[in-house]
Amino acid sequence: MDIDPREIDNIAKLSRIKLDDAEKVKFKNQLVHILEYVEKLNELNINNVKPIFYTSPLKNVFREDTLKPSFHRSNILNISPSHVNGFFKVPKIIE
Amino acid sequence: MEYNIVIGLETHAELNTDTKLFCGCSTSFGSEPNTQTCPICLGLPGVLPVINRKAFDHTLKTALALNCEINDFVNFDRKNYYYPDLPKNYQISQNHFNVGNNGSVDIIVKGEKKRIGINNVHLEEDAGKLVHPEASDAGHSLIDFNRAGVPLVEIVTNPDLRSIDDVQGYMHTLRNILQYINVSDCKMQEGSLRFEASISLCRKGAKVFGNRVEIKNLNSMKAVMKVLAYEISRQKELLDKGAQIVMETRLWDEVDGVSRRMRTKEEAHDYRYFPEPDLVPILVDKKSIDRIRETIPELSAMRRQRFTSEYLISDYEAGILTESKPLADYFEECVKLTIVSPKELSNWIINDVLRVLNEKKSHIQDFTISPKMLVDLIEMKSEIGGSIAKEVFSEMSNTGKDASSIVREKNLTPLSNAEELNFIISKIIEDNPKAIEDYGKGKKSALSFLVGQTMKITKGKANPKILIDIFREKLENNL
Numbered sequence: 207m208d209i210d211p212r213e214i215d216n217i218a219k220l221s222r223i224k225l226d227d228a229e230k231v232k233f234k235n236q237l238v239h240i241l242e243y244v245e246k247l248n249e250l251n252i253n254n255v256k257p258i259f260y261t262s263p264l265k266n267v268f269r270e271d272t273l274k275p276s277f278h279r280s281n282i283l284n285i286s287p288s289h290v291n292g293f294f295k296v297p298k299i300i301e
Numbered sequence: 302m303e304y305n306i307v308i309g310l311e312t313h314a315e316l317n318t319d320t321k322l323f324c325g326c327s328t329s330f331g332s333e334p335n336t337q338t339c340p341i342c343l344g345l346p347g348v349l350p351v352i353n354r355k356a357f358d359h360t361l362k363t364a365l366a367l368n369c370e371i372n373d374f375v376n377f378d379r380k381n382y383y384y385p386d387l388p389k390n391y392q393i394s395q396n397h398f399n400v401g402n403n404g405s406v407d408i409i410v411k412g413e414k415k416r417i418g419i420n421n422v423h424l425e426e427d428a429g430k431l432v433h434p435e436a437s438d439a440g441h442s443l444i445d446f447n448r449a450g451v452p453l454v455e456i457v458t459n460p461d462l463r464s465i466d467d468v469q470g471y472m473h474t475l476r477n478i479l480q481y482i483n484v485s486d487c488k489m490q491e492g493s494l495r496f497e498a499s500i501s502l503c504r505k506g507a508k509v510f511g512n513r514v515e516i517k518n519l520n521s522m523k524a525v526m527k528v529l530a531y532e533i534s535r536q537k538e539l540l541d542k543g544a545q546i547v548m549e550t551r552l553w554d555e556v557d558g559v560s561r562r563m564r565t566k567e568e569a570h571d572y573r574y575f576p577e578p579d580l581v582p583i584l585v586d587k588k589s590i591d592r593i594r595e596t597i598p599e600l601s602a603m604r605r606q607r608f609t610s611e612y613l614i615s616d617y618e619a620g621i622l623t624e625s626k627p628l629a630d631y632f633e634e635c636v637k638l639t640i641v642s643p644k645e646l647s648n649w650i651i652n653d654v655l656r657v658l659n660e661k662k663s664h665i666q667d668f669t670i671s672p673k674m675l676v677d678l679i680e681m682k683s684e685i686g687g688s689i690a691k692e693v694f695s696e697m698s699n700t701g702k703d704a705s706s707i708v709r710e711k712n713l714t715p716l717s718n719a720e721e722l723n724f725i726i727s728k729i730i731e732d733n734p735k736a737i738e739d740y741g742k743g744k745k746s747a748l749s750f751l752v753g754q755t756m757k758i759t760k761g762k763a764n765p766k767i768l769i770d771i772f773r774e775k776l777e778n779n780l
Contacts, residue, residue, distance in 0.1 A: 264581040271355035274325025293443035
């Protein structure tokens, strides 16, 4: 089992983390170990097993469409790194 | 060169619930930024979303109205992407088991019926709103999360649309259905109806279609029409030159009227969907499908047909009256209240009611004249005459008063004072010897002329039916 180094670059990019070359090798090895571990499942014959998406027996959990008070805006803005005029302020997004 | 065009459309409609999809925050439009937020819709750690039953029912209703097969196992998935309009870094949407699949919508294009396939109908949460300061050197963007978590139904067509006319017909029909089944107000100006289009062209006769271009950021039906016209000519021009169409996502720039290549979030199409672990699946049984199906009213296409056969009005008139459910309801309410012919009611509604609503840029739901008031007026028409009736109508629409009080207040009661009328009539007979002579020769139109003259002098206050009787009597006696 091996992982294409470009795969590591892509995963890092999607996760918005910068990895130096040493880290890339380190994480690649860790990911290979994880995948090899999970690979063991392929040894089982599961032709007659239906896929399971949820392990909880719960289903059809709903709430009614009833208004609840929202949080006080200042409480919410104050836990953000930056805000102005009631808005959250973030680095410029280039469209 | 001649090209075939293939278009697919994704429509997002905000559902008209009071609260968001996963929390009790309000969905009302136009509030102060970030006043309708809580830890759930802001995606703070440790919170648990719970599905809004009404939002789910509305999605089921939409899927049924669009003739979809309903999945008995429905779940939600995480669609992962980093963009500041979504505080969780993922959107809760559906990918594996949508509410509905394989539906269809019948549209009429240039008089011909065409069936557009619906690939799927699913439920998801809306994102927040980004505000970009106008100064280009601002260096920051602002976010309002009031919209984050508002329930959206997404309706995805198959690539069955083959022209801009098809697209227009489809959007129009779809909006009409969503409004009829009352799941969305479809207010374009408030962004409750938004579109994404994908389009590809291929030379006529060629087997393989060209690369697909996706266009986002289409906040009105007009924008969809404009961008598709733009894209078709842009792609034709490239293909004519022998160039390739690049598969890409483009954004519509409303101000400049051009589409531009998008460089941001969607470029790496790697959403890594997986089942949303914070929500449990929904099993949809026949009982709940039947319960929702019962709430779907007669849709406009059916109603239009029924109006022509039941009320003997033209297809054109029926089309106008069934354009919106509240208008069709208004018409049928009037029909129930009176023995006046549906045809006459239809004339009044199309010519007078809609004209006033248009002028006032108002909707039938907010109209000052109730069906009962309109019917009362129309029933008075034979007494007060047509022109006074129109005058009373415009007064009613301005003041909200009923017809009889306006007639009383403005002294518009018909001239029934026999003496005064007699005097006027005698004078008219005297002044129009030619008409009298014509009538004697059997010319019926002379009578209408005389009645017309009288109406003119009495400023429409005389009852024309009574006038005809009086003239007839006088003239026959004189002969």
